[in-house]
Structures are given as C-alpha cells and as structure tokens.
Amino acid sequence: GDPYYPVPRSENEALYKQYEALAANCPNVWFVGRLAxxxxxxxxxxxxxxxxxxxxxxxxxxxxxxSQTAIAAPA
Structure with missing residues (x-):
C-alpha cells in the first residue's frame, strides 16, 4: 500500500507543487503538518x-x- 508519510521523490515534489498552487486559492483554509x-x-x-x-x-x-463561540466549543 501507500506509505503513511511523505516519500521525497521528484514525482511527489511535482504533485506537491500542484496541490500547493490549488491550496493558495482556498481562502480560509489552513494546512499544517505533513499535508501542508x-x-x-x-x-x-x-x-x-x-x-x-x-x-x-x-x-x-x-x-x-x-467566531468566539466556535473557538470556545469543545471538540
């Protein structure tokens, strides 16, 4: 199966760049961690x-x- 972590390969870097460009056009969406x-x-x-x-x-x-209610709401 697919790995659960990023594998540094040129084809993965190219795919990441495509996703990065798409994400730049998503206001009010924040990516963090491995996905980001x-x-x-x-x-x-x-x-x-x-x-x-x-x-x-x-x-x-x-x-x-x-916004204060949403922030204070328990998960």
Missing amino acids: TYRYYNMDQVVGQALATFARIHKELPATRD
Whole structure:
C-alpha cells in the first residue's frame, strides 16, 4: 500500500507543487503538518505547527460572537 508519510521523490515534489498552487486559492483554509509541506514531521512538531497556526488564525479573526463561540466549543 501507500506509505503513511511523505516519500521525497521528484514525482511527489511535482504533485506537491500542484496541490500547493490549488491550496493558495482556498481562502480560509489552513494546512499544517505533513499535508501542508509534504515533509516528514514527528507528532510534537505537527502539534506545535497546529498551535502556532491556531494562534495566528485566532488573532486574524474578527471578534464576533459566532467566531468566539466556535473557538470556545469543545471538540
């Protein structure tokens, strides 16, 4: 089967570049971790990226009641 982690090969890099271009056209969608960079990361690195991305998004969001409710809602 397919590997569960990125394999650095030229065909994978080319495919990543296509996905990267598509993702650039998706406002309000944020990618983090292996999906975002097509690189191997340990779980602690991915969690760190996710927390940093959340902090950046939270800072940029308008302070509306709905956004505060969505942020505070338990998972």
